[in-house]
Amino acid sequence: MAMKKRNSTLILLGAFWLAVGCGYTCAAEKPGADKMRAGRIVHVWDGCTMWLTILDQRVGAPNREIPGPAAQFSKRILEEMIDEEAAAHVDAIAYCLFTAFWSDLPSSKITDLFPWRPAGMDEVGMDPLEVLIDRCHHHGMDFIADIRMNDRHGVPPNGIAKDHPEWALFGGAYNFALEPVRQAMLDFNQEVLDGYEVDGIEYDYMRWCHMFKPGEGEQNAHLLTDFTRKTRKQLDEAAKRRGCDRLDFGVRVPQLMGECDHLGFDVATWIKEGLVDFVVPSDFMHIDMNMKTEDFVNLAKGTDCEIYPAVHNRISMDEPNEHYRLMNLANMRAAAQNFYGFGADGVSPYNYQFAFERRGVAHRSSAYAAYMWPAALGWLRELRYPDQVGARDRHYLFYALHKKKQTVGGYPSDDNIYLDRAEPVLEGRQRFRMAEDFSNPHLRTTMQFKAVGLANDEKLEISINGTQVPIDYITRVQDKNGQNMYEGDPLPPFDLVIIDMNWETTGRQQPLVFGDNRLAVRLVPTEAKQDGKVSIEELECYVYVKKPKRSP
Template sequence: MPSGPNDQYKIVINWDEGAMYSFCPMQAASERDDVDAEAIKGMLEEIVDEHAKAGVDVLAHGVFSGFFSMMPYPRLHEPADGGRHIPASSEEHHQWCQKYGKFWLTGFKKLRDAGLDLVEIVLARCHHNDMQFVVAFRMNDRHAGSGQETTYYPRIEQWKTDHPEWLLEEHPGGVDYKYEGVRNAVLEFVAEAIERYDLDGIELDWMRWCHMFKSSEAAENAPLLTDFIGKVRKMLDDAAAERGRDRLPLGVRIAQSLDECANLGYDIATWIKDGLVDYICPTDFYFTDPNTPIDDFVNLTEGTACKIYPGIHPSIAWQSDQTLMGLPEYAAAAQNFYAYGAHGVSPYNFMYHWGKVRSPSYPGPVEMWPNAFKLLTALKSADEIAASDRHYLFHPCWTGHRDSHCPTGAYRHNIIVLDRSTDDPRGTFTFRIAEDLTDDSLSATLEFKITYMIAADQLEIAINGDVVPDDALERQWYVGQSPQEGRPLAAHFLYRIPLGSPPAKFGDNVITMRLTNRVGMTQRRLMAQEFEVFVRKS
C-alpha cells in the first residue's frame, strides 16, 4: 500500500445534535427522576472519553439544523430580518422536539435548569483529552419537510408566511440560499457559536440536504456560497487573532464527486485555491462508496494545506436495513482512500453500530456500544489496514430510491443490465481496488450476483479486456436473499472468480459481461449486481 501523505491517519467524527447521546444508554438514564444534571454531565464526559480511547482526533458536534440549536437560550442577538427566533427558549425547544420526535438528549432540560451548557461540557472534555472540538452546522437540513416529519421546522414554517420566496418548493423543508436574508440568518448562528465557545473550528455540512438553490439555478449561484464561506472564514480569522491562535480551521462536508459539487453550486476548486477551507469531507449522503474519486479532490489541494477526510458510513445500501459495515469493509474503503492521498476518514451516523440501544428496528447490537470505536482505531494505522482482510463492496447503493438517484440528484445504479431484446446484450462496470495482486502473500476473489438468469444462460466475462476462462468461473444458484442477508433479492446465481494480476490491476478495473446465448423470453433482463472483492493476506 502506498504510504500516502502519512502512516498515521486522522479520524474526524461528525455527530448531529442528538445522535451522539440518544443512541447511548445514557438517553434512558437521563429520563429517570433520580438522575440529576451532574450525573448527566458525567455520562456526557464518559462518551467523549470513549472517543479519546479510540484515538479520535476531531469531534465535530452539530449545534444547528433548521434553525434549531443546541446552544443555550436565549440567543445572543435578535434576527437581523426583524423576525423572531423560533424556538426562542428552552421550553419552546423542548415542545417542538416532542412534536417532531427529534433526536436529542432528554436530560438537556435538566442541564439547562442547572445552568449547564451541553456543548460546553463536550468541548471541555474534548480539550481535557487533547481532542479538537469543532462546531458543525447542517446547512439545509430537511428532516422536517422531507416526508419524515409532517411540518417544516418552526422558523421555516413562519417564513412560509413572511418570506415564501425563501423556500425551495422542489426540495420541501429547504431554504434558498439565493436570498441574502437566508444566508445572513445562518451566519448569525455561526457568529454566535464562535462568540460563545473556545472552539477549534467550524464544519459546514452541505450534505444535509445537498440542495441550497433551485436545481436550475445552482451552478450560476455558486459565487453566493463562496462569498458565504468567505464570511465564515473571516469570522474564524478574527476570532483566532483575538484569542492569539494561529488559525481556526473551517471544514466542509460535500458531495463525493466534483461533478455533483458543481451542479449543487459548490465551487470546491475556488474554496481550496483561495485558502477558505482547511479540510474537505467528500461523501455519499448515507453510504460508504469505495469508488469515490478521492484523487480528484486531492489534485485540487496540491500546494495547499487543505486536508481530505472522506466520509465513511455504517450503512451499506438502500433497503439493506439489517446489515452494516465491519472492519474488512471499512479497511477496504480506507485502503482506497489513503492510497489516493486522503489524510484520514470521517465517520458519520456511526451510532447505527449500536442502534438497538435506541430501538429494535436499528441493526447494530447493544453490545457494540462502545466496542464499535475499535473499528476506528484500526483505521488510523496503515499497518493495521495492511494486516486486515479487506472486503470491497460495490453495491447498488441507491437502487429502489427515486429511480436509483441519490439525494444529490446523481444516478447511482451500479448494476450491469443485459437486455435480451438487444442484438448484443453486454455491459460494463468499473471498480477501484488499491491492491497489488502480484504480491504472493495476497489472495483475492471477485463475487457478484445475477438476478433473472436461468441455468441455460451463458456469459462471456472479461476483466480489463482479458476474457476469464470458463473453468475459472464458479456459479451457484440461490433461491433469493433475505433482509437479514442484505438487500432483498429475487432468485439469482452467485458468481465467484479468482482474481489475480493480470488481469486485475492496482486502481480502476473494468469488468465486461456479454450474454452469448439468448434462451427463453426476449423480455427478460439479467441484472448483475452487488460486486464484491475479498482480499486476504496469507
C-alpha cells in the same frame, strides 16, 4: 486549535506501499517502524443521535431510568462517551449543533432550542455543549461545530425562520439565493464563536445538498463562495481574539465533482483561496468505495487543505435493506484502503451510531448490535493508521448506492449491469477500484456477484480489464431462495458467481490492477428463447492477507 499539514500523514501511492511493505505485518510488529504514522479521524456526531442512543430521551418509552441528580448522571454519560472516543484515537468531534433553525444554544436569538436535551441539565443551568467541549479539550481533541446547512427532514420552521415564509425553498429547506438567509447563518456562526471555545466550524452541505432552486446552483455559486469568504473572516477574527493561529473550517460536499459544480459548491476556489482547511467528499448516507478521492486531493495539492472522505456504515439505498445491513470492519478497511491509497489525509465517520443503535431502538437486524458500544469505536482506531488497514483483510463492496435512483443532488448512482434480452447487445460493464498491489504474493483475492434472472441453461462470459476469465476459476451456485431484506437488497432467486483470482496456479497472470478495473459480462444466447432482463448486482472483492508463521 489550528490544523496543520502533517507530512507523516500524506499518503503518496509509492510511499504507501513502501511503508506497508509486503502487506502482512503491521507497523507495531516491524522493528524501527514509524508507529506514529496516522491519518486524521473527524467523527461527526450527527445531531444528538450519538448521545441519544446511549442516553435515550426520545418521545415514548425511554431505554433507561435516570437516577438522581439527573444533571450529574447526564454529565457523566456525556463525558464517558468523549472518553471512549479519545481511547479510540479520534482526533476531533464534529458535533451537529444546528439544523433547520433548531440548535443547542440556549441563548440563541437566531434559533429555537432542540426539543431533545440531556435529562436535568437545563434545569440546573448546566450547558451540554460546554461539557462536551471541555471533555474534548481535556483529551487534546478538537471540538468542531457542525452545521446542517439545509436539512429537509420535514421539520416546520423554527427560530427566526418562523417570521420569514419567503425564505422557504422546499421540504423545509431555505433559499440561499436570498441574502437574509445567508446573513442569518453568519449571525448564528457568530453566536457560536462568541459563546463557546470551539476549534472550528464544519458546513454539512450533504443535508440536503440543494441550497438553491433546482438547476440554479451553478449560476449562484458566487453567492456561496462569498458566504464562505465571510465565514473564513469570522473564524480568523475569532482566532485573533483568542490568540491562536487559526480555527478550522471544513465543508462536507458530494463525492462527485460534477455534482458539486451543479449544486453551486465551488470547491476548487474555496481550496485555492485558502478558505477551507478540510473537505469531506461524501454520499448522502452510504459508503462509496468507488469514490474518486484523487479529484479532491489534486485540488488540494500545494495547499494546507486536507481531504477526509466520509465513512458511512450503511451500504446502499436499496430499500428497505439500508436499514438492516451495515458495514463490518473488513468493509471499512477496504474503504479506507482506497481513500488512503488515492491520497486522503484521514477519514470522517458519519451516522456511526447505527453500529450500536439497538441500544436505543428495537431492531431485528443483528448488524445494529447493542453490545457494539463502545467496541465499534475500536474500528475507528484501526482506520486511523493506514499501515494497520493494509495489514489485514479487506472486503470491498461495489453496490448501487441508490439503486435505479439518483443521488439527493440529482446524479445517477446505479453501477449495476442490466442486460435486456430484447436488445441486440447483451454485454455490460462496471467500474470498480481497489488500491491494491496485486503483484504482492501475500494477497489472495476472490470476487463474486449475483446474477438475477439467468436461466439454468444460459451462460455468462466474464472479462476483467479485457481478459476473459478462464472457466476453471469460476463457480456458479444457484440460490433458489433469493435474498430477504435482513440479508440485503431483497432479491428473487439468483445465481451466485464466484471468481478465484489465484491464476498463477496454472501459469496465468490475473488481470486486476491498482486503481480502476472493469468487469465485463456478456450473456450468451441459447436456442431456447428467453424474455426479460438479467441484472448483475452486488459485486464484491475480498482481499485476504496471508500472514507468515511467527518465528519461535
